[in-house]
Amino acid sequence: MIDRGSEQRPRARKEGLLIERLPDEVLVYDLDRKTAHCLNGSAALIWNHCDGKTSVEGILSFLQQKSQEKVSQDVVWLGLDHLYEARLIETRVVRPGVKGKLSRRDLVKRIGLAVSIPLVASILAPTASAALSCVGRPCPGGTGCGLCSCVASLCL
Known part of the structure; x- marks a missing residue:
């Protein structure tokens, strides 16, 4: 399902997941898909605020407070894309007025490496x-x- 509303409020999937919070990352094991995911600090912060109540702008505000610097909204959108692809959020949120997905490469070109880019690394469990x-x-x-x-x- 795709949510294109202007006040998108992503909701993290919690059912069927084992979650282990570590100091700088979150490990998530999807029991249904037998897949393990490692969310870096930025991706974990984004995912933790996908409560169905917080808007994309609100998530951006939390990310800026945590990093103590200006963070581009592109960072949040990229993180949400990765979380949706890993099936860790319930609905895809799409940036209004933008066609296609933003890649990490495009993000680095636009904002540089000053901020930690959200990363979701996934592996299939044997x-x-x-x-x-x-x-x-x-x-x-x-x-x-x-x-x-x-x-x-x-x-x-």
Whole structure:
């Protein structure tokens, strides 16, 4: 769903997520999609204020207070794009009057590197069988390698 209203109030998705807050980042594990996300400080601040009550302008104000400097609204829009792509907010918020997405490269060209650009890094969690891979482990004495083959004292 896309919200194009002038007073957009993004809402963070909270259901089906395990959330671990660290000093400079937030780790989020999506139980439904088996995906882990790491939000840097800027992305975490944006996501934490996606409460369905705070406008994009309000989120910008919080980001400016935290960084203690002027922050471009483009930073918030980029963060919201990343959060939506990671399925961490419920609806896509679209900057009024702007076509297409703003890339990190475009943002750096416009505002430079003075501010921390919001980043959401995501990885797909391995299945249980892949996580238990025995490749390269020493063969246990006399018990074999289970589903793997024992070659030159290594499970392969």
